[in-house]
Amino acid sequence: MGTEKPLHIVMFPWLAIGHLIPFHHLSKCLAQRGHKVSFISTPRNLERLPTTPSHLAPFIHLVSLPLPKVENLPDHAESSMDIPYQKAQFLKIAFDNLESPLANFLQNANPFPDWIIYDYASHWLPRIASQLKISSAYLSLFTAATMAFIGPPSVILNGGRDFNPEAVTVAPNWVPFQSDVVYRPHEVMKYADGAVGNESGTPDEVRFGLAVDGSDIVLFRTCVEFEPEWFDLVCKLYNKPVISIGVLPPEPEDGGDPAWIKIKEWLDEQRVNSAIYVALGTEATLSQTELRELATGLDKCGLPFFWVLRNPPGSTRGYSEMLPTGFTERVRNRGVVSTEWVPQAKILSHPAIAGFLTHCGWNSVIEGLCCGRVLIMFPVMNDQGLNARLLAGKKVGVEIARDERDGSFTSDAVAESVELAVLSEEGESLRANARRMKGLFGDGDRNGSCMDSFVNYLRNKKTKFMGSE
Incomplete structure (x- = not known):
């Protein structure tokens, strides 16, 4: 009965801009197909969302749940971009305290x-969800490779997965093929040194395990053709329906944005395939030494660049004060350093851009590959190191060389990686592979088909609560 009746779908993302935006994008995809969406987050985070198009606004209801106060969490901090990385666990405590108001809603x-x-x-x-007899879907904004590396819930929740630094620098035993998708020692030393605690009482790996284990289905924002071996593996590890919703490619944006007009003027002045776009996300924090080596490397490579440099949260010292003496003056005629929000997808799509120096956050990688841009990879935190290994294995970019133990790197390594990826004859195969990715990641028909199949599944799925008709 009533198979055409619109669904009511609730969306509940984690409190990070890199999670809020894809969840909101998915909400618009569902609304375009006539379904009602309740998008739940905190007041400040709802204000950060892009404006919902007027024709979709009647289908998307923004539900505001005030974030409970937590000791050691700064006032008005509602997102991971508002706090230093070391305070992330306190944000998770506040997030966990949303359990009761969410259940009430x-x-x-x-x-x-x-x-x-x-x-x-x-x-x-x-x-x-189970108590209320609501069907549930865990949406992974991580690659299938990352989720396979974390492991099956049956292993994680029974204490069978070791997350000490030695264990995560090798492939786990449930990966049946040769894999370089592992962490470097320096990428996990911050945990071993106690810089990041577990004040919330629930380690991230347990959160992943419970989120997957308790779901009716698992969704991935990925291109199956890009990582087929990993997607097949998570299907086997999870022993439940696993569905790709496509990559949610960037949506066309209004061209009249004042910030974009000024940026476009600069890009239009550059030769085709000559400039590097540099952006390390909303959460990455660099030390002064790292910042100076990166800046000096961009100086040495001699190419035009547009660098988005966000000031670290909670710091009284801006990044502009940490740049090498005279850097801004030396690069004034060929480089831009911006501390403001920029339309990243638009910049990457401009013909002047030759390569993307990125932290390898999956959102940014998708935007880069949708435009066919070769990647210069500089992972900083979380899953980014795993992504860099995956991308290097797929030969769509080059990772900046770092000391495996302490993570140090040189300006020469930066310059050499940029030149290899963008200029060298040796790097032409990387550039060609990245260009081919535009046909996968940026294919609107392919992504639309994934979304249609997913929505049909939501409609037709006979859940454990509905039984058979």
């Missing part, structure tokens, strides 16, 4: 939700 929602799509951090949500 779900219980009283009208119409009652058909599905809830949630993120890794809300490990407690599947239990609530």
Whole structure:
């Protein structure tokens, strides 16, 4: 009965801009297909979302849940971009305290939700969904390779997965093929040194395990053709339906944005395939030594560049004060350093851009490959090192060489990596591979088909609550 009745789908992302935006993008995709969406987050984070197009606004209801106060979490901090990385666990404590108000919303929602799509951090949500008889979907904004590396819930939740530094620098035994998708020692030393604690009481690996284990289905924002071996592996590890929703490629944006007009003027002055776009995301924090080596490397490579350099949260000292003496003056005629928000997807799509120096956050990688840009990889935190190994194995870019133990690198390594990726004859195969990725990641028909199949699954799925008709 009523198979064409619109679904009511609740969206509940983690409190990070790199999670909020894809969840909101997915909400618009669902609304375009006539379904009602309740998008739940905190007040400041809802204000950070892109404006919902007027024709979709009636289908998307933004639900504001005030973030509970937590000791050691700064006032007005509602996102990971508002805090130093070391305070992330306190944000997770506040997030976990949303359990009761979220349950109250779900219980009283009208119409009652058909599905809830949630993120890794809300490990407690599947239990609530089950109690309320709401079907649940865990949406992974991480690659299938990263999720396979973390492991199957049956292993994680039974204490069978060791996450000490030695264990995560080799491939786990459930990966049946040769794999370089592992962490470097320096990428995990911050955990071993105690710089990041576990004040929330629930380690991230347990959050992942519970989020996957309690879901009815697992969704991936990925291109299956890009990582088929890993996608096949997670299907086997999870022993439940696993669905690709496509990569949610960047949407066309209004060309009248004042910030874009000024940036476009600079880009238009550059030769085709001559400039480097540099951006390390909203959470990465560089030391002064790292910042100076990176800046000096960009200076040495001699290419035009556009560098987005966000000031570190909670710091009284801006990055501009940490740059090498005279750097801004030396590069004034060929380089731009911006501390403001920029339309990244538009910049990457401009014909002047030859390569993308990136932290390898999956959102940024998708935007880069949608435009066919070769990657110069500089992973900083979280899953970024695993992504860099995956991307290097797929030969779409080059990783800047670093000391494996302490993570140090030189300006020469930066310059050499840029030149290899963008200028050298040796790098032409990387550039060609990256250009081919545009046909996978940026294919609107392919991504639209994935979304249509996913929505049909939501409609037709006979869940454990519905039984058979």
